[in-house]
Amino acid sequence: MESMGNMIRTHSCNDLRKANVGDEVVLMGWVLRRRDHGGVIFIDLRDRWGLTQIVFNPETDPEAHAKAHQLRSEWVLAVRGKVEARPDDMANPKLATGEIEVMVSELRVLNSSDTPPFPLDEDIEVSDSLRLQYRYLDLRRPEMAANMVMRHKAVQAIRTYLDDHGFLDIETPMLTRSTPEGARDYLVPSRVNAGRFYALPQSPQLFKQLLMIAGMDRYYQIVKCFRDEDLRADRQPEFTQIDMELSFVDEEQIITVTEGMIAVLFKKTLGLDLTPPFARMTYDEAMSRYGTDRPDTRFAMEIVDLTAIAATCGFKVFREVADGGGTVRAINARGCGSFSRKDLDDLTSFAVQLGAKGLAWVKMKAAGEWQSPIAKFFTDDERAAIARELDAVEGDLFFFGADKPAAVCQVLSELRLELARRLGLLKKDVFNFTWVTDFPLVEYDDKEKRFQALHHPFTAPREADVDRLETDPASVYSRAYDLVLNGTEIGGGSIRIHQRQMQARVLKVLGIGEEEARDKFGFLLRALELGAPPHGGLAFGLDRLMMIITGSDSIRSVIAFPKTQKATCPLTEAPAPVSRKQLTELYLRPDWKE
Missing domain, CATH: 3.30.1360.30 (GAD-like domain)
Structure with a gap:
C-alpha cells in the first residue's frame, strides 16, 4: 500500500463538470466497479458526494494502466489526472458527472479490500443482520449515505430555526433517577453508591420543566432517549428527540412555532413549500372518523x-x-x-x-x-x-x-x-399533517385497576374540566396535542401543570399518594412552589420524521448504527457479558454463567 505523498484531494467525486475540462485534478475514494474495454480500463470512483468515471489508458500512462489491472471493488485510491469530455454518445445523463471523465496519470493504492460480504453497487436483497454487522459498508451505499446527509440537513435546519426564534440549546443529564413514564427504564448500577441505580432518561421531561422554572424561557435539545420496550419498525431502544419547552405561552403559540419549524425542515430537506396552519381535529373526532388518534388523511x-x-x-x-x-x-x-x-x-x-x-x-x-x-x-x-x-x-x-x-x-x-x-x-410523496388535540387526561387500566395518564402525569387538565378531576376523571380532557403525519405520530406535547396543588391532585387521581409523590417527584413538587411560570412544550421523534422524509420503511435506515428488533448490535455484539470483577465492583451478584 502507498501513502498519499504529495497528492492533496482537489475535488470530490461529484464536483467535476464540463467547465472543468482541461483541469488537472486529484480525486480520492473507493472503487465501485471496474470495466476493461479492450485494454482501456474504466473505474467508477465513489465517495459520499457521488461518482466520477476515471480512465486508465495504456497509451497515456502505461505505468498507471499496469497498476489498474489489480484494482478490485472497494479498494481505496488516490488518482491524479486531467478532466476530459466524454464523447456525446458515451455521456451518462443520469450522473451529475456524466459528461466528463478523468484520464489518470498517477495512481496510488491507499488500501486494498477483501471481497465485501455483499455488493455495494447493486440493489439486492441483503438480510438486515448482515447489513448491520457490516454497517460501515452498508453506509457506503449511495441511498444510505444520502439518508445520513438528509439527516444532517434536517438537524442543521432545526438548529438554525430554533436559534433564530430565541431558543437555547441546553444539555440535560444522561444519568438520572428512575421515574414512571410508561416504558421500562434502562438501569445503570452505581459503583460508589452500593445498591442504588441511575436510569437512562426516557425523555428530558422533568429537567426541561425545571429549566423553565429556572427562567431559561425557551429551551431545545436534540437528545438521545432510552426505553426498554418491545421493538417495531419505528422504534429503537435508543432514539433521538427534538425536545422543546417554552414559558409564558399557550397551545396556539407553541403550535405556531412548531409549524414554522416543520415548514423550514421540509423546505431544506425536500424543497417542499408547506402551507401552515395544518389541519386540526379533536381526539374524539379522530376516533369517530378514523378509529385512531393517529389518522392517516392521505x-x-x-x-x-x-x-x-x-x-x-x-x-x-x-x-x-x-x-x-x-x-x-x-x-x-x-x-x-x-x-x-x-x-x-x-x-x-x-x-x-x-x-x-x-x-x-x-x-x-x-x-x-x-x-x-x-x-x-x-x-x-x-x-x-x-x-x-x-x-x-x-x-x-x-x-x-x-x-x-x-x-x-x-x-x-x-x-x-x-x-x-x-x-x-x-403515497410516499404526499405529506398530510394533522394536529390531534383535546385528549382525555387519563384512561382506566383494567389490569392495574387504576387510572393512568394518557400522555404523562405532568400534563395540565383543561381548565373547564378541573372541577370533575376527583369525581369523574375519565371525563376530563387535557391540554395536550399531537402532530400526526401520514398516520404516524411524529411528535406531541402539552401545556404543563405549573402549580404544586394541581400537580398533587393529578398524581392522586393516578393513584400516587403523597409519600410516593415525594419519593419520586419531590424535587419537582418543591420547584413548583418556587415561582414556576406557565409553560408547555413538545418533542418530535427525529428518527420517525427522517423515515418519512426519506421514504424509508424503517427508522433503522436513517440511524447510522441502529439496533435490531431484539435490541442487539450485530456490529459490536452488544449487549455482551462482563467480567465477574466488574459485577462485583457494582455490587451485583453474578449468579449467571459468564
Whole structure:
C-alpha cells in the first residue's frame, strides 16, 4: 500500500463538470466497479458526494494502466489526472458527472479490500443482520449515505430555526433517577453508591420543566432517549428527540412555532413549500372518523356510525350489539365492488386476527341492490339509509364492524389502512399533517385497576374540566396535542401543570399518594412552589420524521448504527457479558454463567 505523498484531494467525486475540462485534478475514494474495454480500463470512483468515471489508458500512462489491472471493488485510491469530455454518445445523463471523465496519470493504492460480504453497487436483497454487522459498508451505499446527509440537513435546519426564534440549546443529564413514564427504564448500577441505580432518561421531561422554572424561557435539545420496550419498525431502544419547552405561552403559540419549524425542515430537506396552519381535529373526532388518534388523511374511507339504523334492523347480530350499548360502524371502499371472494375471505381473516368476530360486507350493485350474505335482513328503506350515510354508489364495497366501540375502532382503523395498501393509496410523496388535540387526561387500566395518564402525569387538565378531576376523571380532557403525519405520530406535547396543588391532585387521581409523590417527584413538587411560570412544550421523534422524509420503511435506515428488533448490535455484539470483577465492583451478584 502507498501513502498519499504529495497528492492533496482537489475535488470530490461529484464536483467535476464540463467547465472543468482541461483541469488537472486529484480525486480520492473507493472503487465501485471496474470495466476493461479492450485494454482501456474504466473505474467508477465513489465517495459520499457521488461518482466520477476515471480512465486508465495504456497509451497515456502505461505505468498507471499496469497498476489498474489489480484494482478490485472497494479498494481505496488516490488518482491524479486531467478532466476530459466524454464523447456525446458515451455521456451518462443520469450522473451529475456524466459528461466528463478523468484520464489518470498517477495512481496510488491507499488500501486494498477483501471481497465485501455483499455488493455495494447493486440493489439486492441483503438480510438486515448482515447489513448491520457490516454497517460501515452498508453506509457506503449511495441511498444510505444520502439518508445520513438528509439527516444532517434536517438537524442543521432545526438548529438554525430554533436559534433564530430565541431558543437555547441546553444539555440535560444522561444519568438520572428512575421515574414512571410508561416504558421500562434502562438501569445503570452505581459503583460508589452500593445498591442504588441511575436510569437512562426516557425523555428530558422533568429537567426541561425545571429549566423553565429556572427562567431559561425557551429551551431545545436534540437528545438521545432510552426505553426498554418491545421493538417495531419505528422504534429503537435508543432514539433521538427534538425536545422543546417554552414559558409564558399557550397551545396556539407553541403550535405556531412548531409549524414554522416543520415548514423550514421540509423546505431544506425536500424543497417542499408547506402551507401552515395544518389541519386540526379533536381526539374524539379522530376516533369517530378514523378509529385512531393517529389518522392517516392521505385518503378518505372514513368510518361512519350506523348504530341508530342497526338498532331497529332485522339483522340480529347488529341489533343485539346496538341494544347492548355497543356500536355498529362501516367504511366504504370506493369502487372495490369487483373484489373477488378470495379478497373478501382474506380481509375477513385479517379482521379476525385483530379481534373481530367476523366481517360483514356488502357490494353495491345497480339500482341500489345489495350483493351480500346479510342483504336479506334489511328492508329497502334501511339499505337506502345506509347507502346515504356511506355516500355509496354502484361499484362500491362496504365493510361493517359491530362490537364495543374500542374494538370496532381498532378493526376498522386497521382495515382501512390495509385496503389503502392494496389500492396503492399510501403515497410516499404526499405529506398530510394533522394536529390531534383535546385528549382525555387519563384512561382506566383494567389490569392495574387504576387510572393512568394518557400522555404523562405532568400534563395540565383543561381548565373547564378541573372541577370533575376527583369525581369523574375519565371525563376530563387535557391540554395536550399531537402532530400526526401520514398516520404516524411524529411528535406531541402539552401545556404543563405549573402549580404544586394541581400537580398533587393529578398524581392522586393516578393513584400516587403523597409519600410516593415525594419519593419520586419531590424535587419537582418543591420547584413548583418556587415561582414556576406557565409553560408547555413538545418533542418530535427525529428518527420517525427522517423515515418519512426519506421514504424509508424503517427508522433503522436513517440511524447510522441502529439496533435490531431484539435490541442487539450485530456490529459490536452488544449487549455482551462482563467480567465477574466488574459485577462485583457494582455490587451485583453474578449468579449467571459468564
